[in-house]
Amino acid sequence: MGILLSACAQSEPVVLPDGPGRVVALENPAIEEASGLAVSRVSADRLWLHNDSGGAARLYAVDGQGRSLGEVDLPALQNLDWEDMDAFVMDDSPMLLIADVGDNSAQRPVVTLHWLEEPEPDQTTTAVTTSLHLRYPDGPRDCEAVAVDSGEAAIYLLTKRDQPPRLYRVPLAAQPLVATAEFVGTVNSIPEPTEQDLLEDPAYGANRSQPTAMSFAADGRRALVVTYKDAYLYERQDGESWLAALNRAPRRIDLPQFPQTEAGGMRADGRTAYVASEQLPAAMVEVTLP
Template identity: 35%
Template sequence: MSPRIRPAALLRLAWTIAFALLLTACAAESPEDTSGARLSGLVVDPQLDEISGLAASRLHPGVLWSVDDGGNPERLFAIDARGQRIATFRVEGVPKTDWEDLASFELDGRAYLLIADVGDNGGLRRSLQLHVVEEPARLENARLKPAWSIAFRWPDGPRDCEAVGVDVARRQVLLVSKKREPPELFRLPLRAPDEGLLTARRVGTLAGVPRPVATPDRPLTRLQRMQSHVTAADVSPDGHTLAVMTYRHLLLYRRDARQSWRSAVTDAPDVRVLPVLPQAEALAWSRDGRTLYATGEFIPAPLYRIVP
């Protein structure tokens, strides 16, 4: 009697084959150098189908945290560097409109995760929220409650945003707009002075974001026009580099200890071409700051380690 193959195993095999074919096809069309990237794992878990934010754990070596897009329950996922889910945490007491990024940081001897409910595809939201939860000490399914939340608005009307990082030394949250050209950088205090609605402060605009160029005989497609949209960001653990991801590129804005972020993002960034990453949505510095992790929104999603 032939052994029975479980449907889940068949589905994983189909995903893997489809992803391999996609890699081959895209690599043939893209001769650009992505030598700094190595495949770390493959996300195939159906519950991780819409990863929109990624952060490296400050408590658990080798563990990454992730959130998914709007329309899903309020939850955090712990995954390993191969892309396999370890545990799921429900976040209680907060609504979920459009969670679009995640950041990890340490403050006063404790490890935290900042959940950015800042997505606004239609440009309709009058207020947005950041929720900070303390990292759980144990990696097992459980429930979490925010340690604090920040409600805020933009200074001059709604805009879409999917990129947030924490500069813990300056007690600031950095936010990068998605669809504006050039992208705008904003900041908020990491701890709100009260429970009122804050207004994000505009810091400046990002220089050097690559944009495709149209020609008279070859106009840009919609996908090409979207390539420069910023979809994720993270501040390195040492606080000296802001990593920004678009659908096509990784940009590294470096600053010295005395330089402001306003000054740093006006300098030309170090630009890298992303490896094959359909719907690039999530980016995170590793715990030691030596590499970056990047993945996409739809499974099967490759999980890359990128040496900056």
């Protein structure tokens, strides 16, 4: 059954949509508003997710079939507006990044990036290694797309509501109590909503091109940017900056039209992507990348 709801609107429980890729339901009913997803650097068949703002400070582990592997609490944290996750390697240790960077009204003067050693799914609690408080050099921004370049030891943030989206960078080794991100440039390659998008969804169609997740392959060769409508795959050449790579014409990755697509990530090899939605039943799609 095709889905008829907005790709951006909140919804009541819906039938899982048909569409490209392999769509599965996430069996853990606690994953009710998935806004961050990362593919483990320990096991390619382990994924980590978290819920959106106001949810528990908790990470949910699932496998590629959507089956629950465990839940891990971070009791020292609060989920103010967790919007993205990433998995990366630092000093030979597998790590997870939690991006508490959501800011719909652009009112938060400081946002926070947390990272921690990747736990085992059967742990009940864990603690972060580092919490980096961050401000933007040009005022508050709403952001839902964050990725780590392990080779560069840097975190990249792509804003959501700016047109075109703005790309920022902060090193993992940033030391100040409140670090200031570097503005890298604008990303002009994401197609704007079409007339058909606006006709199909007058209320939310104009938002369909907003970035809601970002992920880099482990070797730094590929980037995936997820929007409410589609995902976009970018290839990076030797010696090329991420800004240059993200401004080249991407490959469009067709996605099932979930009610609200806000979580996504790639496996370390950059050949498989997973994208999840904010809905009940929580849905996830596995897509083989070209």
